Amino acid sequence: MSTLLRIEQLTKYFAHQDKAAVSQLNMQVEQGEILALLGPSGCGKTTTLRMIAGFEQPDAGDILIQQQSILGLSTQQRKIGMVFQDYALFPHWNLQDNLIYAMKHISRADRVKKAEYWLELVGLGGLGKRMPQELSGGQQQRVALARTLAAEPKLVLLDEPFSNLDAALRESTRDEVRRLLKANGATAILVTHDQAEALSFADHIGVMQNGKLEQLGTPEDIYLRPQTAFVAEFLGHTNLIFATAKNGIAQTALGPIALNQPVEGQVTLSLRPEQLCLQAQPDAPGVVINREFRGHDYFYLIEQQGMLFKVITTQQERYELNQRVQVSTCYQAVIVQK
Amino acid sequence: MLRRTPPWYLLLPALLAGFVMLVPLYYLGLRAFSIDLPSIANLLVRPRTLMLLSNTFKLSLGVMALTTLIALPLAWLFSYSQLRHHRWLLLLCVMPLAIPGYVMAYAILGLSGQFGFFAQMFGTPLARINGYWGAVLALSLYTFPYLLLNLRATFLGYDHSQDEAARSLGRSGLSIFLRLKLPHLLPAFLAGQLVIVLYTIGDFGAVALMRYEAFSYAIFTSSFDRTYAAWLSLVLISITVFLLLGEYLLLRNRFFAKVGSGLSKEPPLVTLGWAMIPAATFVALVLLAAIGLPLLIIFYWLGLSPPEWSQLMMVPKTFWQSAQAAVPAAALAALFALPVAYLSVRYPSWHSQLLERLSYIGYTLPPLTLALAMVFFSIRTPFYQSLFILILTWAMAGMALAIGPIRTSLLQSRINIEEASHALGHSNFTTFVRVVLPNIRRSILAGFALVLVLCMKELPIATLLAPSGYHTLAVRVFTFTVEGQLAEAAPYALAIILFSSMFIGLILAHEDKSSTR
Known part of the structure; x- marks a missing residue:
């Protein structure tokens, strides 16, 4: 496996705050791997994700994709997909148009067919003319994932994507999303504060606290061999x-x-x-x-x-x-x- | 937060808008300080200035008192009582907003006098209602809806479980009203009254028709002495600034929003019982005075001396003329409101806040002083007395109105969809055109409509800045009424009421829809 993403000494301060939101973070993500960033709210995990996506600029450190720094690139140049907590579907377009908007790289003639392919894949075949508001939360979630995958990004970022679903739907959607990511060979980073979600979803887990990475390892490592008291207590x-x-x-x-x-x-x-x-x-x-x-x-x-x-x-x-x-x-x- | 510097295609128009708003202030100051200090003192320190000040003050107090007497009971009835048809009645009670002050004054004037409605109906002429009481009545009858809407929103937003909590702590009804409800109501009351007082001190038409010497009227009548007019304008602007500052100081650091995450509890509706009769009578009386009276007087004069066909045909022609300047002005206002609102919501910083504040200058300046300043500005340019200056000034006066709805819908639409668009590989510009604009389209239209209505019934700016031979509906109503030709004014007044009530109905329906969604 080759390294897709490498983060070096990443640091971010917010205005009017003395403490760094993210402090000298180092980690790497391999091609095809799913990494979960786990931590309590305010630990800097979402800020890290937003810096990778290009929504925030770091104050120090570097983010590299395939050994190339992407800090000089704007969000639209990075080819990094993002699935938002509230899905962020475009409310003025139907599902098909939502997906077509993601297909800049595909010739116009093929876009409709490709949109149907993605809808089919997430189990929403034939619903292309529906408006996002007409779907349930779980369905919106899957459209959001399909839209992100349709842009064929190098890396998929998921920001608390399951937190708006009710408990019954959460587990099944989680399994479904994991299956889809793996089936497409996608590399993904999931941000969550739910330890059960991180344990079952990710290949590796990074536990964060106060802007620092406390421990990075396999779910078993993190749960059975915590290196700090915080990690031990946060995972159960x-x-x-x-x-x-x-x-x-x-x-x-x-x-x-x-x-x-x-x-x-x-x-x-x-x-x-x-x-x-x-x-x-x-x-x-x-x-x-x-x-x-x-x-x-x-x-x-x-x-x-x-x-x-x-x-x-x-x-x-x-x-x-x-x-x-x-x-x-x-x-x-x-x-x-x- | 997102991208450090806003794109040029938003920044440039916003900067231009902010700059243009400074023009009237600059030219007003230039004119005012064209004389030396002793002359300024001579000009200002005289009994007449004091008289104008006290008149304006008395007028404001009177309007505040009367609007409170009208709006407070109405707000209570429309929030807490089982008044039947309350949706329709509320809509009707908001309709006076469509009736400009000078039409209200026209109606009150048309009621009295030798050939007035009263004389014809009851045999004896009614004593002329003009001067102070005429002005108070005319202004109150069209401004009270601002207070009504503010108070009602607060009544409805009030979490009734606070009442229940107080009761469970052993508090009586009176104590609840004094200690809980009243402080809760204060911000809405002040906000509503601020709008009303700003209208009152800025009003020109009603005050002029009632021949009551308040500031705006004095500025108008002394426009031959431009330096004095400039100084009176500056005093009027100081009063406005003082009021805005006062409200800010009074209301800052006050939080009335619900604390915690529980659902707000709606109060049980009060059954009125026998009190239904006085309540219904009150509502009927207000509606009769605020809507019935203008319509009645207009139709009375139309019937008394029906206009000739050729005269009547002047109405659509004048309407068309009004629209010729009002439509571009509204479009201009909406066009520039868009970048200003977008910058202030999406790129919050003191720069963008300043730009937004600047664009409120045109709306906050009393219209007559704005118009006067634009005269000072344009008099040495080829644009003097051109339609362009009128359009520009109307757009400046209305821009803040257009910012409101656009800002609100931007605040409601989540930034996520813009980030999602970037993450899918689309540029700022594509995102703005394909994702942002479609989602705030309705609010841009609403902003356009608000400015359009403002311009269609606007009087002072049109009076001072209209090119010769160019007449708006408002100017026609005003000049005919001044000359006592009430019958000739009637069709124009009717056209204004019909047009703006149609639009206000549309806007209210739009807000209704978006609030239930």
């Missing part, structure tokens, strides 16, 4: 445990725990709630403080030696409030930076 519930490590073993309130790195001294560990298990013992140090039944599992809050632990168990393992339990783990803990 986790237990952050302070401990002293020696010879790859940490002494914790839960007893000795194996570590994924051979470090020494004061460390912070992350253990996911599903990596902990419970055992009922009359003289155990742990007490059940709270229990939530969540359908597919139980979510427990356990107090042990003055610390709180989150534990997820199967629906078969039911413990009562104030019951004495032993918290333990059979997994390696991950060391994170505070």
Whole structure:
């Protein structure tokens, strides 16, 4: 695979703000890959996307496509497609005209046929004469994607494209969009604040906070081997445990725990709630403080030696409030930076 | 935000518009300061200036009081009560906007006098209503809809759950009205009254016909002494600036928008019961005075001495003449409003804000002073007393009206579709022509229509700047009425009312449609 997009030391300040919106960001995206930029609102992910698209100019750093800087190019010269959060379909044109407007590179005679091809592909064949307002949110979403793909861009940017869909539609549309992107061999960057969306949609995830890239890796890497406390907590519930490590073993309130790195001294560990298990013992140090039944599992809050632990168990393992339990783990803990 | 510098094809016309707006101020100042300071003091410091000031002040107070008495109850009835046919009645209550002040004055004058409607109907002539009370009545009857619309919008926008919250905190109805509703109503009240007072101090036709010595009238009658007229204009402009500044200071930092994301709650409508009778009588009385009276008087005079055929045929000819200048003026205003509005919405910076503010000069200047300044400007050019100067001045006076709807629809249309167009590989120009323009087409037309109506019934600018032999409908009504030829004025007045009410109806229908969408 060859590198399509490379971002070097990208930095952006906004007027009247001391802190950089995006600060010395480095990353690259391979041809045909889907990357998700994940982070809370205000972390700089959308600003990064808008700089790649050319809607904003960076204050420092460079953006390269196929080793060529594109900073000197205007948006219309970049050949980068964008799918907007609210789709941004042209309200005064029907679907066909919306798509035809994207086909500058295709001869006029072929445009109508090509528009029908794209509509067919996103499952809206025969609806070319409909106006955008006459479609449901999910359908508008697919037209927006078709319009972007119809311009045959080198790179597709997706700005929170599923956030305006209701929960039932979101998952199916997400799968559909991923399938279409992959089928067209498109390279794409998705911006989202939804960790589940990022985990299931992307080949790689970049987690951002305060304008910085905290960690870039595969979904499994990010979830199972977070490098910072922020990444660990942003991707779901986790237990952050302070401990002293020696010879790859940490002494914790839960007893000795194996570590994924051979470090020494004061460390912070992350253990996911599903990596902990419970055992009922009359003289155990742990007490059940709270229990939530969540359908597919139980979510427990356990107090042990003055610390709180989150534990997820199967629906078969039911413990009562104030019951004495032993918290333990059979997994390696991950060391994170505070 | 998007692209640093706006494209030249938008920037140039916007700069030109801003520059042109400075021309009247420059020439007014030039004329005013053509004499030395002692002479200025001599000119200004005299009892007459003080008299004019106090007259204008008294007139404004009177109009404010009367419009409040008319508009506040109406606004309440149209927002909170189960008044039947309230949609139609509201439309009718807004219609007086179509009736210019001088036609209203004409109607009031035609009511009284030896051959007046009253004398013919009831045997005894009604004492002439003119001077102060005539002016107050004429001005109030056509300006009150501005206050009505403002107050009603606030009443309707008021989140009734605030009332319920206050009640649940143990507050009484009176306390709710005083502490919640009244402060909430204040901005709308001030905004409405500001428009009304600006109309009042800028009005020329009604005040002149009623022979009440307020500023505009004095500027007109002293136009033989141009330096004095220039100084009176400057005083009038200072009052305007003072008012605008006052409103800004009063209203800044006040937030009345709903906090939080819950749905606004609409209040339950009040059943009027027996109060329906006084309520309906009130509405009927207002409509009778504001719409019925002008129409009645016009038809009365038409019937009393029907115009000859040849005279009647002058009406369409004059209409055509009016339109000859009004249509290009409206087109010019809309054409230049477009780049100004686009820059201020899409390239927000102090430059673009300044350009937008500048284009409000023409509208805010009292029309007579604007016209006078344009006389000073054009008198040494070959354009003096040409149709071009009239068109230009009308366009300047109306441009702010055209900016309004274009600005609103640009704010509503999302910038995303423009970004999408760029991302699909299209240039600024293609995007502007193929994506931006089609989506604001209706608002450009609405802006055009607003300016057209303004020009078709405009009096002071036409009076001062029309080429010799060129008569607009408004000038005809005015000159005939001044000479007491009320029957001759009638068909022209009718033509103005018909034309502008048709347009106002169209504009209201347009706004209705866009608000329900």
